[in-house]
Amino acid sequence: EAQVTQNPRYLITVTGKKLTVTCSQNMNHEYMSWYRQDPGLGLRQIYYSMNVEVTDKGDVPEGYKVSRKEKRNFPLILESPSPNQTSLYFCASRSSNSGNTIYFGEGSWLTVV
Amino acid sequence: AQRVTQPEKLLSVFKGAPVELKCNYSYSGSPELFWYVQYSRQRLQLLLRHISRESIKGFTADLNKGETSFHLKKPFAQEEDSAMYYCALGTGGFKTIFGAGTRLFVKA
Numbered sequence: 001e002a003q004v005t006q007n008p009r010y011l012i013t014v015t016g017k018k019l020t021v022t023c024s025q026n027m028n029h030e031y032m033s034w035y036r037q038d039p040g041l042g043l044r045q046i047y048y049s050m051n052v053e054v055t056d057k058g059d060v061p062e063g064y065k066v067s068r069k070e071k072r073n074f075p076l077i078l079e080s081p082s083p084n085q086t087s088l089y090f091c092a093s094r095s096s097n098s099g100n101t102i103y104f105g106e107g108s109w110l111t112v113v
Numbered sequence: 114a115q116r117v118t119q120p121e122k123l124l125s126v127f128k129g130a131p132v133e134l135k136c137n138y139s140y141s142g143s144p145e146l147f148w149y150v151q152y153s154r155q156r157l158q159l160l161l162r163h164i165s166r167e168s169i170k171g172f173t174a175d176l177n178k179g180e181t182s183f184h185l186k187k188p189f190a191q192e193e194d195s196a197m198y199y200c201a202l203g204t205g206g207f208k209t210i211f212g213a214g215t216r217l218f219v220k221a
Contacts, residue, residue: 035211040122042199042213043157090157102149102201102209104157 002027006091006105013081013112021076021108023091029103030096032074033058034066036087037107043090049074050096081112115140117202119212126190127220134185134215136174136200145203146176146183149211152196160185160198170194190219 006023013019025032033048035058045058049068063085065077074093078085091105116139126132138144146163161169163176163183174185183200200212 033209040213042119043211045209048208101159101162102147106156 002103004091004093004103004105006089006108008108009106010109011111013110015082015112016080019078019081019110021078021089021091021110023074023076023105024072025074025091025093025103026072027093027095027103028071029093030071031094032068033092033094033102034064034074034076035090035092036060037090038087046076046089078110081110083112086110086112115202115204115208115210117200117210117212119198119200119215121215122213123216123218125218125220128192129189132187132190132194132217132219134198134200134217136183136185136212138181138183138200138202140181140202140204142204144176144178146174147201147203147209148172148174148183148185149199149201150196151199157199190217192219192221195219 004025030051034046035043037043044060046064047058047066049055052068052071055066089108092102094102118137148160149157150160151157172187174183176183195218197214197216199214202210
């Protein structure tokens with residue numbers, strides 16, 4: 001089954017403790033991206049990657065890092081989480097063909113206390 | 114500036130009533146417009162896109178370049194349509210801009 005899988009789904013952590021949210025897709029998609037979803041603000045793009053070793057900042061990259069060492073994986077790294085990073089995070093992937101659908105993961109609820 | 118505006122945060126209608134979720138965009142190039150839906154406790158999924166000109170679950174959306182709009186419509190709302198709806202603008206590559214979303218609540 002074609003899907004985007006992210007882990008963990010739920011996490012409570014403390015300020016400053018590094019964490020990584022993993023994302024994996026099995027559709028051989030070139031494009032992958034991370035979004036955060038906040039009430040009243042919709043989905044905002046954090047980082048995206050157009051292929052292996054090619055990443056770029058989205059609209060709200062501060063406080064986040066990403067890497068794309070393999071085509072299927074695109075982890076999101078919070079080096080020193082802060083409470084304002086408490087949010088629902090979505091990983092997504094898409095083929096490079098224009099107009100193709102974006103496939104989303106199930107979301108990761110992150111709370112930073 | 115590239116922007117997607119969904120003016121209604123919440124839309125409440127009765128079952129069987131028509132529903133229209135508004136979406137306006139700002140983009141100087143040739144836009145790709147999408148509607149995504151998020152049902153309770155589920156992941157976001159594509160509902161429809163303007164290039165397909167299709168009707169999904171009774172919903173349709175027409176791209177109006179003159180008014181820069183891509184409103185989502187359904188003539189008779191059903192309770193199972195209750196969800197969060199996001200309008201999205203594709204600007205080429207993987208830069209997709211989402212609106213703030215509209216929560217649709219269909220009352221019995």
